[in-house]
Amino acid sequence: MPSNARLLPSNASLGDMLRRQPLFGRLDDAARNALAERFVVEGIAAGQAVADGAGLHERLGWIIDGRVELRHRDDPAVCIALGGNELFGAGAGPHDDPSAWTATAAAASTIGWLAIDELRRLCSAQPVLGYFLGAVAEAVEAPPPVDPHIGLMSRPVRSLIKREPVTLPPTATILQTARTMREQRVSSVMLIEQEHLFGLVTDRDLRNRVLAAGLDPHSSVIEIATLAPWTIEISQPAFEALLLMARNNIHHVPVLDGQRVVGMITATDLTEQHSSSAVYLASDIHKQSSLAGLVQTAARVRPLQRSLAASGASAYSTGHIVTAMTDALTVRLLQLAEAELGPPPVDYAWVAAGSQARSEQTAKSDQDNCMVLDDRYDEAAHGGYFKELAIRVNDGLHECGYVHCPGEMMARTDRWRQPQRRWADYFQRWTAEPEPLALMLTCVFFDLRTIHGQSQLLDELRREVLMRTRGNRIFLSYMVGNALTHRPPLSLFGNITTVRAGPLRDVVDLKHSGIVPIVDLARIYALAGGHEAVNTSDRLAVATQGGEISEQSARDLSDALEFLSTQRIRHQARQMDRGVDADNMLSLAELSNFERSQLKDAFAVVQLLQTVLAQRYR
Numbered sequence: 043m044p045s046n047a048r049l050l051p052s053n054a055s056l057g058d059m060l061r062r063q064p065l066f067g068r069l070d071d072a073a074r075n076a077l078a079e080r081f082v083v084e085g086i087a088a089g090q091a092v093a094d095g096a097g098l099h100e101r102l103g104w105i106i107d108g109r110v111e112l113r114h115r116d117d118p119a120v121c122i123a124l125g126g127n128e129l130f131g132a133g134a135g136p137h138d139d140p141s142a143w144t145a146t147a148a149a150a151s152t153i154g155w156l157a158i159d160e161l162r163r164l165c166s167a168q169p170v171l172g173y174f175l176g177a178v179a180e181a182v183e184a185p186p187p188v189d190p191h192i193g194l195m196s197r198p199v200r201s202l203i204k205r206e207p208v209t210l211p212p213t214a215t216i217l218q219t220a221r222t223m224r225e226q227r228v229s230s231v232m233l234i235e236q237e238h239l240f241g242l243v244t245d246r247d248l249r250n251r252v253l254a255a256g257l258d259p260h261s262s263v264i265e266i267a268t269l270a271p272w273t274i275e276i277s278q279p280a281f282e283a284l285l286l287m288a289r290n291n292i293h294h295v296p297v298l299d300g301q302r303v304v305g306m307i308t309a310t311d312l313t314e315q316h317s318s319s320a321v322y323l324a325s326d327i328h329k330q331s332s333l334a335g336l337v338q339t340a341a342r343v344r345p346l347q348r349s350l351a352a353s354g355a356s357a358y359s360t361g362h363i364v365t366a367m368t369d370a371l372t373v374r375l376l377q378l379a380e381a382e383l384g385p386p387p388v389d390y391a392w393v394a395a396g397s398q399a400r401s402e403q404t405a406k407s408d409q410d411n412c413m414v415l416d417d418r419y420d421e422a423a424h425g426g427y428f429k430e431l432a433i434r435v436n437d438g439l440h441e442c443g444y445v446h447c448p449g450e451m452m453a454r455t456d457r458w459r460q461p462q463r464r465w466a467d468y469f470q471r472w473t474a475e476p477e478p479l480a481l482m483l484t485c486v487f488f489d490l491r492t493i494h495g496q497s498q499l500l501d502e503l504r505r506e507v508l509m510r511t512r513g514n515r516i517f518l519s520y521m522v523g524n525a526l527t528h529r530p531p532l533s534l535f536g537n538i539t540t541v542r543a544g545p546l547r548d549v550v551d552l553k554h555s556g557i558v559p560i561v562d563l564a565r566i567y568a569l570a571g572g573h574e575a576v577n578t579s580d581r582l583a584v585a586t587q588g589g590e591i592s593e594q595s596a597r598d599l600s601d602a603l604e605f606l607s608t609q610r611i612r613h614q615a616r617q618m619d620r621g622v623d624a625d626n627m628l629s630l631a632e633l634s635n636f637e638r639s640q641l642k643d644a645f646a647v648v649q650l651l652q653t654v655l656a657q658r659y660r
Contacts, residue, residue, distance in 0.1 A: 101131055102161050104155075106127075109125050109147070111145070122643075207296075208230075210222060216258075234303060275299070327367070351612050357603075389418075392453065392495050393491065473507070488565060508573070552613070557607060602647045613626075
């Protein structure tokens with residue numbers, strides 16, 4: 043039990059102490075004096091537990107004097123040190139699983155406690171406190187709708203399999219297939235030959251390829267089957283199945299254990315038909331037959347991000363889901379353009395660059411893209427087609443809310459719509475002569491992912507690039523120098539520095555001061571090690587293989603990225619709730635003391651690893 047041996051302050055002196063507390067000092071004298079009577083004060087000896095588990099979220103703790111350490115149950119290395127006048131607990135953090143944290147007095151301390159109900163009444167009466175204790179203030183209001191997919195990150199695909207697979211041989215007739223589906227009450231049948239998946243037939247195939255086409259039901263079912271369908275491994279997260287369906291506009295995915303078919307999952311296994319659901323939103327995108335319809339459907343992407351933020355989704359999963367919607371819009375725009383212009387005269391790959399390529403998009407995103415054309419491309423014969431195709435897609439994305447790239451790094455720009463051989467020349471020159479413009483371009487075009495078309499056109503380029511950059515210390519040293527132009531906003535003494543002038547005062551740029559430096563570091567690790575991963579978190583996960591970074595440092599950097607990206611997503615969600623345009627400029631007033639401490643730690647991790655890399659490639 044806490045020790046009361048320490049001399050505890052009276053209510054009168056407590057009111058004066060509240061004046062010096064950064065948050066409660068914003069209250070007027072009457073409100074502070076009334077608040078002083080609500081605090082329960084106790085003294086706690088050094089080494090004693092202050093609070094743990096759910097107790098941390100049942101009341102707000104104010105360190106009147108002394109020191110408190112917060113430690114995470116699953117990672118003892120995570121230790122948040124708090125000092126005098128700092129807050130923790132309800133509304134102040136940590137905001138994740140309360141049972142995972144324990145607060146201990148690092149020195150003899152005096153703690154003031156405010157029950158969560160009292161805190162909510164205070165936030166209701168003093169709206170200014172809601173900016174600092176947002177988690178509590180939001181609890182007073184009706185919560186925004188929750189996306190039904192959040193739990194899919196931790197659930198494996200195997201948990202969704204409800205029955206043994208329903209299969210038939212490829213020699214079966216259409217009539218046999220339809221009767222099997224009726225008897226088994228399923229919407230699809232997998233075609234198996236010698237224990238290998240050969241094809242897939244769904245109820246839509248029966249409707250569209252048989253009834254609507256007037257096909258003889260005694261014909262072989264192989265005539266209407268989807269051959270070599272998309273599949274997923276049984277051990278993968280169910281979230282990966284959601285993305286697979288959303289990106290490819292499919293509703294049935296066979297589940298494999300190695301080469302063996304073990305079951306089937308459908309869109310209804312993953313989600314209910316909510317308008318903000320990722321799978322159904324992607325499906326609606328693919329149903330649109332005009333730009334106006336796509337623009338209207340794209341307006342639901344921002345509510346989707348708000349729903350994900352309110353549900354506590356990780357930044358990693360949010361980025362993948364939001365980017366999947368951009369992918370779907372891009373593919374549909376290409377399909378509509380090809381329907382009007384005719385089939386492409388030669389093969390091409392529509393390639394996303396930057397944050398879309400990394401699957402790290404948020405509501406505040408412009409477009410970066412390019413086209414890799416087959417080397418049979420002839421400018422005189424084919425140039426007009428592909429220029430018009432690119433203009434239609436870039437302008438369509440702009441109408442859907444993904445504004446034109448200010449630097450014109452888009453497929454509509456002639457320079458970024460070239461045959462494969464020309465792209466190979468670009469990359470060779472950028473790595474051989476890394477002057478400032480080339481370094482800037484590498485930061486965009488070394489993060490690439492095929493969205494539509496022939497992916498091998500890009501895959502071959504990527505392999506050549508990684509062979510050229512792996513172990514290329516001269517090129518990498520230039521990349522490091524370029525990366526160091528973005529530094530975390532920390533002072534000489536390790537404190538966060540904010541913008542002090544202009545219309546945006548006392549803010550930090552989460553993107554350019556925190557997230558971009560991590561993206562740059564991860565890109566260098568990938569190029570140095572020859573790794574094909576594009577997503578920043580995925581790059582960090584494999585970065586240790588080349589010895590460029592230790593496992594602990596990779597985890598620290600990954601955690602820093604997740605924290606900074608989460609704060610960015612929440613900040614943008616709050617802006618959208620207020621009806622203002624989303625940006626990356628976070629006011630420290632939006633954060634609790636706990637979050638500000640984490641923000642400083644995240645910046646410190648980035649700063650340290652920038653220094654390490656600078657010394658290595660000096």
